[in-house]
Amino acid sequence: MKRGWIIMCILVFGIVGCKDFLNLVPKNKRVVANLEDVKTELLTYLAAITYSTGGLSPSYGGSVFRFPLYNDVATQLCLYEDDMNMSYYSDHSSIEEKAMNVYTECIDWKGVSLASVLWEKCYGAIGFLNVILDDLEKAGGYTQAEYETITGEVKTIRAYYIFKLLQFFAPYNSDKLGIPLNLDSENVIPGGRLSQREVYRIVIRELEDVLEYETVREKWNIFYYPGIVKAILAQVYMFKAGSAAAEESDWANAEKYSGELIAGYEPENREDILFNMFSGTVREYQVGGANYQLRMTYRISCGFGDIFSGIWAEGKAQRVSNELLDMYDEEDIRREAWFKTEEEEGRTIHYINKPGYTRSINEVTVLFRTAEMYLINAEAKCRQNRVAEAKDMLETFKRARIIGFENYSGEDVLGEILNERRKEFCYEAGTRWVDMKRLGIGTSRVGMSKEGEGTEVYELKSDDYRYALPIPNGVELDYNNKIEQNPGWGNLN
Incomplete structure (x- = not known):
């Protein structure tokens, strides 16, 4: 991660929630000298990930800031999952060549460009967040409240991106193959991979430190919020629990942090709530709502996941996989909330309508949903052999989602909880993909042939090497000779 200048547009801008924090002084390059400059650095980043549209293009080390799981990336992750009918992807007359190129990469789970973008955006942001923390220490002159609102925001975002890198790039069953990580902005010497246990310790320590802060979040804060920190910790412990870095207390901790977020929560039981x-x-971001800890909506110019071609774009929506659709009861309110139907030649075709597209918004990112915390809590109880408690939670959840549902009569409570996870979090920023990875799910699908006309069957094994994305050659391997490519990928040149 190389230190670089922050390049900013020559204009004063505002952002919902952030405009109360600071008015950005127009400059081409930023030299940090005091606390106000540090605040400007942070505001610049927050603006870039929530309001990136014409004119504002801050960058660091050659990487233009974007939220790493922005719509184009989220769409490609949907192509990786098993919830889309890949046979009909090109079934739109206006689908673009770029979209077909992405399909060709992703159909056999070899999306090198997906890996490059995730690597660049996560590490680029981590490098810049390192700079903010170091600049804050150098600037000094801050109050405890200023220190905690700034470092709380930065550490939470940074920990989340580090966790995402682990999920996407670290082989699940090899502790020694973690990720390279540098939290010192002055150190530009390339380093090798840390073990997954080492990386998890850093992530958990940072988040637990933030939870001890006493300062109440400011209006401009996005990630600095106890509910968000606890939600990330719940996700971390759940994913870690089945990995090579697992510890005996993981499921207990997943239950603890998720449990603190679902006190008083009643699962949503109306279609309009789920759709909306x-x-x-x-354009807005909402923190700490009843149904989620963080929700961001904004309009941005995308090349793949927006109105021009994406899986949910108006007039171009993709078909839901038959396997997923068949999992929903006919009276499940999610069928109407998240899918739309059309009659074609006497047949009812189900298309993806999540998120619901509008002309004024083409990015809808909902993170850390309360429903996920609920199902994490139920799964954690089940994994700790408290099946009766988990079954009660499962039945409460299903009664909210399925009209007329009474009791679960099956014997596989854990399996049914996992089924609910799949039905609930389909098409949400790679949630299903990382679930497939942690659960060791093998799958096969029919899609267009990479070699020409016709179709082909593509298979992903339960322990497939492709569950760890390839480390980009030009971005990292050519620069850092202390790390090697993930197993199975060979030479990508």
Whole structure:
């Protein structure tokens, strides 16, 4: 991660929630000298990930800031999952060549460009966040409240990106193959991979430190919020629990942090609530809502996942996989909330409508949903052999989602909880993909042939090497000779 200048547009801008924090002074390059400059650095980053549209293009080390799981990336992760009918992807007359190129990369789970973008955006942001923390220490002159609101925001975002890198790039069953990580902005010497246990310790320590802060979040804060920190910790412990870095206390900790977020929560039981959670008409981010800890909606110019071609774009929506659709009961409110139907030649075709597209918003990112915390808690109880408690939670959840549902009569409570996870979090920023990875799910699908006309069957094994994305050659391997490519990928040149 190389230190670089922050390049900013020559204009004063505002952002919902952030405009109360600071008015950005127009400059081409930023030289940090005091606390106000540090605040400007942080505001610049927050603006870039929530309001990136014409004119504002801050960058660091050659990487233009974007939220790493922005719509194009989220769409490609959907192509990796088993919830889309890949046979009909090109079934739109206006689908673009770029979209077909991405399909060709992703159909056999070899999306090198997906890996490059995730690597660049996560590490680029981590490098810049390192700079903010170091600049804050150098600037000094801050109050405890200023220190905690700034470092709380930065450490939480940074920990989340580090966790995402682990999920996407670290082989699940090899502790020694973690990720390279540098938290010192002055150190530009390339380093080798840390073990997954070492990386998890850093992530958990940072988040637990933030939880001890006493300062109440400011209006401009996005990630600095106890609910968000606890939600990330719940996700971390759940994913870690089945990995090579697992520890005996993981499921207990997943239960603890998720449990603190679902006190008083009643699962949503109305179709309009579920639909509106993934639609938007104004640019905004909402923190600490009843149904989620963080929701961001904004309009941005994308090349793949937006109105021009994406899986949910108006007039170009993709088909849901038959396997997923068949999992829903006919009276499940999610069928109407997240899918739309059309009659074609006497057949009913189900298309993806999550998030719900609007002309004013083409990015809807809902992170850390309360429903996920609920199902993490139920799974954690089940994994700790408290099946009766987990079954009660499962039945409460299903009664909210399925009209007329009474009791679960099956014997596989854990399996049914996992089924609910799949039905609930389909098409949400790679959630299903990382579940497939941690659960060791093998799958096969029919898609267009990479070699020409016709179709082909593509298979992903339960322990497939492709569950760890390739480390980009030009971005990292050519620069850092202390790390090697993930097993199975060979030479990508």
